[in-house]
Amino acid sequence: MAKQIKDLSTEEKIKEAARKVFTSKGFAAARTRDIAEEAGMNLALLNYYFRSKEKLFEIVMTENLLHFISGIQTLLYDTATSIDEKIDRLTNYYIDQIIEYPDLPLFILNALKSNAKFLKGKLNKNIMLKSHFMLQLQAELKKNKKTIKPLHFIINTFSMIIFPFVARPLLMEVALSKDAEFIELMNERRKLIPVWIKTILRS
Amino acid sequence: MAKQIKDLSTEEKIKEAARKVFTSKGFAAARTRDIAEEAGMNLALLNYYFRSKEKLFEIVMTENLLHFISGIQTLLYDTATSIDEKIDRLTNYYIDQIIEYPDLPLFILNALKSNAKFLKGKLNKNIMLKSHFMLQLQAELKKNKKTIKPLHFIINTFSMIIFPFVARPLLMEVALSKDAEFIELMNERRKLIPVWIKTILRS
DNA sequence: TTCAATTTTAATCAAATGATTAAAAAATAT
DNA sequence: ATATTTTTTAATCATTTGATTAAAATTGAA
Structure with missing residues (x-):
């Protein structure tokens, strides 16, 4: 039809x-x-x-969020990849994603802050905690006799990937002059972030 | 009068x-x-x-931003403190600040994104690059024969401090259940972030 | 084709919102 | 005390904005 x-x-x-x-x-x-x-x-x-602006927003918001989350899910639940490989892939995947959709991170952070209601049940509380990546992290930390909560390293990874993008206008104001410089910096971080994460995990 | x-x-x-x-x-x-x-x-x-909502916003915004920046300035330009001490202080100072004004980071990031016009000239391009901290970073990196741009480490520090706070609603949704857990996590980071930064700087 | 259902449009509504105004109240000066 | 200036208030304006409606156009079925 x-x-x-x-x-x-x-x-x-x-x-x-x-x-x-x-x-x-x-x-x-x-x-x-x-x-x-x-x-x-x-x-x-x-x-x-x-029906309304609100309904439309909820639909768009939910789709954006699920897209964002499903990327994580695929990577973090892959039992075929090593912890190091997961860190590499996560970094590159999210840098690619944010370069493609630069407004998405701040949009999601804002929406979650002000609109947590209609999302209840849409996000799985255990998506991080029950992932294969989490198991690998725990094993790695145990091997290195570290008692730090594995969640810290997940936070660190996402922080180092996402934050510079949401702080881009501030960075441009206080430290950079050309857009190309910013992009260069972020591309350097594709290799650097995995090294840093692996270092603090093991040293 | x-x-x-x-x-x-x-x-x-x-x-x-x-x-x-x-x-x-x-x-x-x-x-x-x-x-x-x-x-x-x-x-x-x-x-x-x-005169108007806009003018009022500009005044408030400018004050917020200068307050945020002046905190950095005081810490990063102190020639009496070692690089390690600066990292410790920066971490604790900003965690304190954000716990006191939890909405400020996201507000500033949003305002800078959409309203960069009226801020021109209010922020000093060299506040990061010409700081004493930057000199110390450069010296430290040279000593350790690293060719990574020192700016990366400044970005990492602020990322690891600020990002978890702006992502708090997401964290609460996917990994935590009580506010107290979040605060506990952030307080653990007061000691952890400086260790991590010093580690990736030197290892 | 003809008719019914669906989709699209232009016009309009009602509420929200930033801003103004003229008068009242308060403060200050003479 | 009186007059003048400054500050505050209540009422109102004009515009914006989300939403609705009734009619027109389009589509699909009989």
């Missing part, structure tokens, strides 16, 4: 436009008219397909 | 209310009525003392 195809297409156009506008401006600053214009659609269609 | 005293007091009340509301909700979601109510003042006073 052409109907279904068109449905999906129109809905999807609005959703994509919403994703773009919400992600770059945040919920409050995004106007439904911005989204309609971005999608090249009549404003009323937004309320026809999605 | 009583006039000056009262001026400052009223202005300051509005500014404090604005700081609170802007910092917790962000610029777009903050309504001038929220700020007036928070300050216990008539809405019109906001436009009487400050």
Whole structure:
């Protein structure tokens, strides 16, 4: 049926436009008219397909978050890769992802801060704690006679990967002058972060 | 003159209310009525003392940012402290600061992302690069025959300190269950982060 | 084709919101 | 004390913005 195809297409156009506008401006600053214009659609269609700005946001937000999380899941639950390989892959995968979707990290952090309600149950509390990576971390720490909680190293990895991107405007203001410098720095970190993480894990 | 005293007091009340509301909700979601109510003042006073919501935001934002930066400046430019001592102090100072003003980091990151215009000239490009800490870092790296840019280690330090706080809602969702656990984790990091930084600097 | 259902549009609504105004109140100076 | 200036208030404005509606256009079925 052409109907279904068109449905999906129109809905999807609005959703994509919403994703773009919400992600770059945040919920409050995004106007439904911005989204309609971005999608090249009549404003009323937004309320026809999605009930309200809130509903649309929840859908986009949930999809963004699940996309972000599923990347982690795939990498951290792979029983075929070593701990070192996981660290390498995680670093490169997330640097790639953030370069492709630079507004996503700050958007997710903001949305989670102000909108934790509708996400209840969407995220699995054990996604980190029950992962294969966590088991490998625990084994590694035990081998090195360290009593530090493995979660710290997961936090460190994500911190070193993500933070420089969300702090990019500050970095540009206080330490860098050209965009190319920033990108160069982040590409250096692809190799450096894994080395650092492995070092603090074992030294 | 009583006039000056009262001026400052009223202005300051509005500014404090604005700081609170802007910092917790962000610029777009903050309504001038929220700020007036928070300050216990008539809405019109906001436009009487400050010309507009934007102007008020710029003032609050600038003050927040300078407060944040001046903390760094004091610590990083102290020629009397060793590099290790600087790392210790920086870590503890910023963990203290963020526990006291938990909304500030995300607020600053957001504001810098969307509003870089009015800040031009307010931040010194060389605040990081010309600091005593940077000299000490360079010396330390040279001593250890490392060719990594010292800026990486500054980024790592701030990443490991600040990121877990801005990612707190995500952490609570995927790995922790009680606020106390989070605080415990962050307090463990007071000692851990300096050890990690010193390790990757020298190993 | 013809009819019914679905989708799209233009116009409009109602509430929210930043801002202004004119008058009242308070403070200060003479 | 009186007059002048400054500060505060209540009421109101104008615009923005999320949402609705009724009609038009399009699509699919009979």
